[in-house]
Amino acid sequence: MSARLRQMIEVMLEDGKAENVAVVDLTGKTTIADHMIIASGRSQRHVASLADHVIERLKKAGVVALGIEGRRQGDWVLLDIGDVIVHLFRPEVREFYNLEKMWAVPLPEQVTH
Template identity: 65%
Template sequence: MKLDDGAALPLILGTLDDAKAEDTVVIDLTGKTSLADSMIITSGRSNRHVASIADRVIEALKESGQHGVKVEGMPHCDWVLIDAGDVIVHVFRPEVRHFYNLEKMWGGDRPGERAVS
């Protein structure tokens, strides 16, 4: 089972807000790649916070009926990737996020990309 189109993004953003994720950015991938429709990049203050954020997102997706969620990076929690099909979520420690700079790589500085407060 899968969430209705468009339902995963607001669910994930709400969960990130509840988990006190920081500097959340949503990048619209529609027409840029077939990987997903949206990419969310966010930060946790520490490895423990990154793990907690990722756990809460994964649990929220499962509770909403989303199956087949793929997760990478949980053992170290410097960077956790959650593939929820139409939405890809990257949860970083700030130093790691700065090093990889995915926002720049995926065109996060283009008009139309937005930071979520």
């Protein structure tokens, strides 16, 4: 189920125009989740909108987020979906916290529009 859930969320983020989506396989590294998805939004409003989009689509699929943090501020939103943790950042905040480095994951190539 966690791989299917991860794929669903990736599609939702793509639909919402999330940028630089990275997936971290946490299997065997921690017990908090099987996958972590990290993505960027262009602004606070875009980050909050991405979070709302994922939450709403998951609800329609019968999946309820266990926890949601930071949605009002829109700098860094964390969605706990059980086996999948989603981090949504503004680019500057993502660069500052650099979760990819902490989990030793290569950064996705920057896409310029």
